[in-house]
Amino acid sequence: MRALHAVVALLCAGLVxxxxxxxxxxxxxxxxxxxDRIVYQPPDRAPSKAQQKVAWxxxxxxxxxxxxxxxxxxxxxxxxxxDDAFRSPQSKSSKYYWLAQGRFADIKAVPDHLVxxxxxxxxxxxxxxxxxxxxxxxxxxxxxxxxxxxxITLSDHRMARTEAAELAITLTxxxxxxxxxxxxxxxxxxxxxxxxxxxxxxxxxDVVLQLGLSKHKPPRGDQELFALGAKSLKRRGLDLLDAQxxxxxxxxxxxxxxxxxxxxxxxxxxKDKQGQPLKxxxxxxxLTGMSDESSRISQGFKRAITTKFGTxxxxxxxxxxxxxxxxxxxxxxxxxxxxxxxxxLEVPGIIIETNGTLAGERTLRWKFQSSEAFPLGxxxxxxxxxxxxxxxxxxxxxAKFDSREVIVEYLDIVGGDAELRxxxxxxxxxxxxxxxxxxxxxxxxxxxxxxLLQPASAVSR
Numbered sequence: 001m002r003a004l005h006a007v008v009a010l011l012c013a014g015l016v017x018x019x020x021x022x023x024x025x026x027x028x029x030x031x032x033x034x035x036d037r038i039v040y041q042p043p044d045r046a047p048s049k050a051q052q053k054v055a056w057x058x059x060x061x062x063x064x065x066x067x068x069x070x071x072x073x074x075x076x077x078x079x080x081x082x083d084d085a086f087r088s089p090q091s092k093s094s095k096y097y098w099l100a101q102g103r104f105a106d107i108k109a110v111p112d113h114l115v116x117x118x119x120x121x122x123x124x125x126x127x128x129x130x131x132x133x134x135x136x137x138x139x140x141x142x143x144x145x146x147x148x149x150x151x152i153t154l155s156d157h158r159m160a161r162t163e164a165a166e167l168a169i170t171l172t173x174x175x176x177x178x179x180x181x182x183x184x185x186x187x188x189x190x191x192x193x194x195x196x197x198x199x200x201x202x203x204x205x206d207v208v209l210q211l212g213l214s215k216h217k218p219p220r221g222d223q224e225l226f227a228l229g230a231k232s233l234k235r236r237g238l239d240l241l242d243a244q245x246x247x248x249x250x251x252x253x254x255x256x257x258x259x260x261x262x263x264x265x266x267x268x269x270x271k272d273k274q275g276q277p278l279k280x281x282x283x284x285x286x287l288t289g290m291s292d293e294s295s296r297i298s299q300g301f302k303r304a305i306t307t308k309f310g311t312x313x314x315x316x317x318x319x320x321x322x323x324x325x326x327x328x329x330x331x332x333x334x335x336x337x338x339x340x341x342x343x344x345l346e347v348p349g350i351i352i353e354t355n356g357t358l359a360g361e362r363t364l365r366w367k368f369q370s371s372e373a374f375p376l377g378x379x380x381x382x383x384x385x386x387x388x389x390x391x392x393x394x395x396x397x398x399a400k401f402d403s404r405e406v407i408v409e410y411l412d413i414v415g416g417d418a419e420l421r422x423x424x425x426x427x428x429x430x431x432x433x434x435x436x437x438x439x440x441x442x443x444x445x446x447x448x449x450x451x452l453l454q455p456a457s458a459v460s461r
Contacts (some may be wrong), residue, residue, distance in 0.1 A: 050113035056102040107131040137424025152375035160325035178300030330370035339370035349386035398454035
């Protein structure tokens, strides 16, 4: 019951909102796999090594870019930097952000510049980058993937939910026994907590998880989530919906209904040795005392926590770990400020596939909230085709790679045939046509590829 009170309080406080943190990056990928990158983010989110000057060409601290025009413009437009851009970390206040620029020979050389620290024993949230090259003769495919990771695994998520429910039940029963004395029997209360309350908790967790897996945003304050939660509670006897089946807006009415519901439950479930229900005064002391540190129920919780964990600090650490394992790094704790990401990628060829937004012929953009990384991370992915024009002119002068459609078709044919891809690569990279000529002889039905390439070295059939 005290846990319910704390969750409601956190939810209400979370709706007030905290100042959003901004995370921006712009990457320009070259045809050889090298890249230059500019990043802009709060200073305390960068590991110390990433902030070192040796890792970047330029590192500065700049005023926060708050205006719509500043947020719309490219970070590259900031150079040269204004006079109020500092070189030292003296400006690690909320007013200043860390801005770094560098050029790197390959993706592995880009510093690990972003970290969201997790509770002890859990992996930190980071950006994980991967760039894969696939040579296909006269076309090179580059597959870019950058992932904002979360700590969630599906198996551990369910395990953490079970552990959290068990901990809440254990502490609640111990606190109630302490506050009410030994004359009351708690078996029926325990059964209700283990069945109805636990099932409701698990159902709400499933809703959040499914919203996350379907990439239907589950941020704090999500009305659909509140509606589904209220419907789950109504099935168990607690009606927090209005006449239109929407969650109640009147917080005083919500408090009244919750209090009436818990009063009825305690009267029904808790009896003394003579079969009499829990005294009204004890019920009221319990319900009103959850927010009063000096009340009997609060003191009961403190003693239960001390008995199990030794200190409230260790209990808080355990709650933090459980909450993170259930809701991830970016939703838990609920009071954490929302993080807004705006990442851009400029590519050296034709964009074939992406889950981003086209911001230009060769520019991609991903705009998202950090909570969208729940539960399995947020993936920024793109597949790019780079045409080797000199190789085309030399080996296939009649070929017409004049549209995205033609290049996509070419890659569809070549990509699924390792032998063909090898033959084309040896022809274009080593000027060795041996395997290519052999492939032509052994694959006489590849009519469409011949139509696309019109190879000068084709073997007559």
